[in-house]
Amino acid sequence: MGESPWLGAAIAGALGAAAVLSLPVASAAQAPSVKPLAPPCNTLSDLVPNTGSELTPIDEANKDKLLTSGLPCAETVHPEGPPGKSRLENFQRGFDFYSWLTFIALNAPADDSEIKNSRPDTRTKWEDMRHFRQLADIMLPGGKAPQWGERRPQEVPAACRKDYKPGMMVTQLIEESFNQPFKTGPLIDQSGNYALFDILLNQQMFDYIVRNKLYSRNEQKRNSALKIDFPAGTNPPSGQTTGDPGTVMLKVSWKVLDSDKDKERFHNVDALVFIPASEDGKTKEACVRKTLGLIGFHVGHKTKSRLQWIWTSFEHVDNVPEQKDVAARNLKASYSFYDPACDAAKCPVNATPPRPWRFPDRSLKFPGGFKNQITRVTALTDDTKEINAKFQNILRGTVWANYMLLSTQWPSDFGCAGKTVQNPAPNLPPNTDFEKQPDMNCAPAPAFLANSTLETYSQGSVPQASSSCMGCHGNAVSFQQRPPNAAPDTKFFNQSDFTFTLEKAR
Amino acid sequence: MSDDPSDKRSLIVQNANVRVTVTYTRRTLLAGAAAATAVATVGTLSTAPIARAADPNSAQDMTDFVKLSAVLTGIMEGRLAPAADPIDIKRDYFKLVSEKRPAEFDKLLNIVRDNRNAPQAIIDNVQSDPDSKFLARSIVLMWYLGAWYDPDDLKMLAEPPPSPPEVSHRVISAKAYTQGWVWRVAQTHPMGSSDMQFGYWQRKPNPERPDFIGGA
Numbered sequence: 001m002g003e004s005p006w007l008g009a010a011i012a013g014a015l016g017a018a019a020v021l022s023l024p025v026a027s028a029a030q031a032p033s034v035k036p037l038a039p040p041c042n043t044l045s046d047l048v049p050n051t052g053s054e055l056t057p058i059d060e061a062n063k064d065k066l067l068t069s070g071l072p073c074a075e076t077v078h079p080e081g082p083p084g085k086s087r088l089e090n091f092q093r094g095f096d097f098y099s100w101l102t103f104i105a106l107n108a109p110a111d112d113s114e115i116k117n118s119r120p121d122t123r124t125k126w127e128d129m130r131h132f133r134q135l136a137d138i139m140l141p142g143g144k145a146p147q148w149g150e151r152r153p154q155e156v157p158a159a160c161r162k163d164y165k166p167g168m169m170v171t172q173l174i175e176e177s178f179n180q181p182f183k184t185g186p187l188i189d190q191s192g193n194y195a196l197f198d199i200l201l202n203q204q205m206f207d208y209i210v211r212n213k214l215y216s217r218n219e220q221k222r223n224s225a226l227k228i229d230f231p232a233g234t235n236p237p238s239g240q241t242t243g244d245p246g247t248v249m250l251k252v253s254w255k256v257l258d259s260d261k262d263k264e265r266f267h268n269v270d271a272l273v274f275i276p277a278s279e280d281g282k283t284k285e286a287c288v289r290k291t292l293g294l295i296g297f298h299v300g301h302k303t304k305s306r307l308q309w310i311w312t313s314f315e316h317v318d319n320v321p322e323q324k325d326v327a328a329r330n331l332k333a334s335y336s337f338y339d340p341a342c343d344a345a346k347c348p349v350n351a352t353p354p355r356p357w358r359f360p361d362r363s364l365k366f367p368g369g370f371k372n373q374i375t376r377v378t379a380l381t382d383d384t385k386e387i388n389a390k391f392q393n394i395l396r397g398t399v400w401a402n403y404m405l406l407s408t409q410w411p412s413d414f415g416c417a418g419k420t421v422q423n424p425a426p427n428l429p430p431n432t433d434f435e436k437q438p439d440m441n442c443a444p445a446p447a448f449l450a451n452s453t454l455e456t457y458s459q460g461s462v463p464q465a466s467s468s469c470m471g472c473h474g475n476a477v478s479f480q481q482r483p484p485n486a487a488p489d490t491k492f493f494n495q496s497d498f499t500f501t502l503e504k505a506r
Numbered sequence: 507m508s509d510d511p512s513d514k515r516s517l518i519v520q521n522a523n524v525r526v527t528v529t530y531t532r533r534t535l536l537a538g539a540a541a542a543t544a545v546a547t548v549g550t551l552s553t554a555p556i557a558r559a560a561d562p563n564s565a566q567d568m569t570d571f572v573k574l575s576a577v578l579t580g581i582m583e584g585r586l587a588p589a590a591d592p593i594d595i596k597r598d599y600f601k602l603v604s605e606k607r608p609a610e611f612d613k614l615l616n617i618v619r620d621n622r623n624a625p626q627a628i629i630d631n632v633q634s635d636p637d638s639k640f641l642a643r644s645i646v647l648m649w650y651l652g653a654w655y656d657p658d659d660l661k662m663l664a665e666p667p668p669s670p671p672e673v674s675h676r677v678i679s680a681k682a683y684t685q686g687w688v689w690r691v692a693q694t695h696p697m698g699s700s701d702m703q704f705g706y707w708q709r710k711p712n713p714e715r716p717d718f719i720g721g722a
Contacts, residue, residue: 079589088590412590416717438690438718439701445592463684464699477704495704 034130035112037105037202041073041235041243046097052080056097058390066394067115071105072098073233073243074303075310075410088412088445093383095408099312100391102299106250107267107400120399121268126250127169132200136172138209139504143216148206157274160287169271169292171198171254178360181472184457185352187374188366189336193256195295195453196273196364199501202248204231209502217505220479228478228497232304246302249499253296253315253453255336256364266293266316267399275362286362295319295336296453297403300469300498305418308441309498311409311469313451317402320452322376323349337374337452347373352457376452377459380406409449409469411442441470473498479505560611562600570618571600577625578632578646581687581719586649595685599648602678603641607657610641640664647675650691652682690718 044066048054058066077094079087108115110128118124126132129150137155138146156164157172164170171177178186178194187195201209208230213219233246254271257263271292277285296319299312320338321331326349331340339347353370360366380388388404395401411417419436436442450459450467460466479502480494496502561567568587575596576583587596603611614632621627632642640657647655659673677683684699693711695702 088592091590412592413588414590436717437702437706437715438693438695440703441701443588443590443592445590447592461681463680471701474701475704492708493703493705 037125037131038071038073038245039243040070040241042070042101043076043235044069044101045076045078046094047078053082055082058394063394067104069101071245072101073245074235075306076235089383092445095310095410096384096387096405099405099408102312103314115400116398118398120264120266126200127269132202132250133206135199135201135501135504138201138206139215139506141506143218143506145210146215148203157287159285160272160274163272163289169269170274171196171271172274173276173359179357180456186357187453187456188353188370188372189255190339190371191258192365192369192371194360194364194366196254198252200250205247205249214502215505217479220505221481224480224483227493230302230497232302232307234304249300251298251454252294254292255295257291257293262293263291265402268293275360278359283361288362296451298451298454306411308411308417308470313406313449314403315406315451315453317404320374320376322379324379326375337372339373342373349373349375374452374456378448406451407446407449409444409446412445413443416442441474444468444470476500478502559608560604560615562597567615568600570615572596574614574618575645575649577628578642579649585719593685595681598682602654603645607641610637614638614641650686650688652686653677693718
């Protein structure tokens with residue numbers, strides 16, 4: 001699952017117009033108070049406690065409890081389950097249950113009302129800047145320190161200011177906003193529009209970045225001895241309500257919605273899309289107002305017993321068909337990224353758009369009228385389909401019933417996953433073992449996971465080539481450099497704890 | 507990498523019942539440790555009856571296959587087949603062997619069924635059976651190298667000259683290639699595929715490390 005390896009240089013100019021030259025002091029006290037996502041932590045699990053095999057009902061009778069149970073601070077999973085299920089399947093079901101609870105908690109209305117009453121355009125918790133901030137608002141020009149809370153007017157790109165309203169989503173385009181991980185290409189919908197991607201971090205992650213000045217490349221280089229180790233989520237001890245969700249990171253994908261009919265089917269936001277001036281100076285910066293519909297939703301959550309993070313991936317049910325459905329001609333009338341009426345000769349499946357892959361212009365249309373023809377390569381498991389049907393049923397009547405979990409990737413080697421460093425540097429939370437071998441990802445399950453809108457061109461099961469959340473994010477590094485005076489046998493790491501976001505420091 | 511005797515290391519692998527010590531160098535190990543291990547498992551005839559066809563979906567058959575594999579390779583059962591096993595290469599191997607050599611494979615599993623708590627007896631029986639011992643070598647090579655060596659070729663190789671200069675083989679799959687145990691024993695990774703920690707190249711292989719093939 002990828003935020004993608006980013007090229008910092010490419011974006012320096014792109015976000016230049018958003019530079020905040022003099023920020024007024026805005027204290028936390030000025031921000032309206034907000035109920036945290038957690039604690040209290042949601043410790044529900046897929047199994048009824050102390051039964052060993054009885055599944056927690058996901059039905060009308062249990063609906064209100066499930067839909068208001070809040071954010072899990074960590075997974076609550078078990079090896080046991082119904083007869084006939086393997087240990088792996090039982091754990092997977094537990095993680096998938098955790099993923100659905102997480103999805104519901106994050107997409108619940110920002111105003112603390114219940115998700116069962118939400119409308120397609122109801123603002124969600126994660127869209128509320130009191131809970132999450134977009135990465136572009138954190139990695140500021142010049143390596144300046146960001147501040148938590150609502151975006152201040154000066155932080156809005158100049159081209160967008162006239163249309164900006166407080167709380168509005170502003171998507172600032174950088175290459176990774178339209179080009180997929182490893183620069184594998186843009187994704188173009190059936191209306192010819194680019195799909196757009198964005199990254200958001202919660203306050204725990206933001207605070208760690210600020211505390212260690214990781215928003216600045218120079219500070220990253222200076223602080224080369226830091227073993228980057230984001231806070232891990234913990235559930236409270238039994239019977240208590242404490243706990244901490246730790247670090248949560250989101251990557252979302254959007255499609256431009258043109259019709260009112262689409263707006264009823266997708267969660268949508270009234271957004272400003274900031275398009276930087278072209279590097280050759282031929283195109284000026286621009287800002288367009290669009291209704292964006294949510295099509296993909298990744299959650300990365302670091303927990304104390306899963307230091308390789310837990311990786312959740314959802315997407316909209318209308319995105320693409322599965323390959324086997326195409327083969328069987330078991331197709332819907334339409335999809336966002338697949339045309340059932342177009343044959344393979346004319347619309348090659350899973351092909352990238354023709355080059356060049358330039359920044360979108362203000363139309364947000366790909367030049368030449370290209371439209372992608374995408375299928376899902378790896379089918380959902382029957383167990384995942386089953387849990388999806390149950391949760392979609394209790395979300396019926398809301399737009400959230402139109403989203404499905406693809407899977408949850410988790411480190412399955414438990415002995416490996418919980419190992420911690422033995423000789424931590426002073427004053428650092430020693431949560432991560434930096435010498436984990438031979439598989440620092442601790443056997444991800446499932447081995448591969450791809451979202452059709454976020455890892456479109458790396459679906460499949462080829463080792464080291466197909467999309468694996470941990471397999472990719474385990475390679476993330478920072479700008480830290482080996483100290484020049486370090487002894488030759490000093491162990492030095494510049495890993496950035498499974499996030500590429502630190503490469504965006506400026 | 508050197509073949510200097512001072513660079514030799516003792517590799518210790520064990521399960522609950524078996525402890526094997528092999529002195530090796532990285533070069534010799536990478537070149538042929540797996541084949542050498544296979545060659546070491548040869549001997550006399552088994553009289554175990556063929557009960558039924560091996561079934562990869564049978565939990566007991568799979569357990570027996572993993573036990574057999576652990577005895578042959580010297581790698582712990584829990585390492586070959588973790589309790590939660592998303593890779594599940596054991597199933598691929600089971601299916602391959604049962605398709606390639608169903609009768610001999612059943613014989614091997616029968617040896618395990620008769621000696622579940624006696625690993626040495628499994629080794630002795632495999633070694634004593636000409637039908638089984640070369641398939642056992644194929645299984646060892648499969649686990650270590652992720653490749654299939656036909657038992658008949660291995661048999662030819664074991665016979666007096668003129669034997670073929672080399673035996674043919676095929677890499678079973680991309681997955682099998684990445685799962686070859688030879689890489690973990692040598693504390694390295696296959697070309698083009700690594701899940702090792704960033705910066706691992708700074709550290710010398712250390713036979714005392716338990717995390718590559720041991721129990722920690």
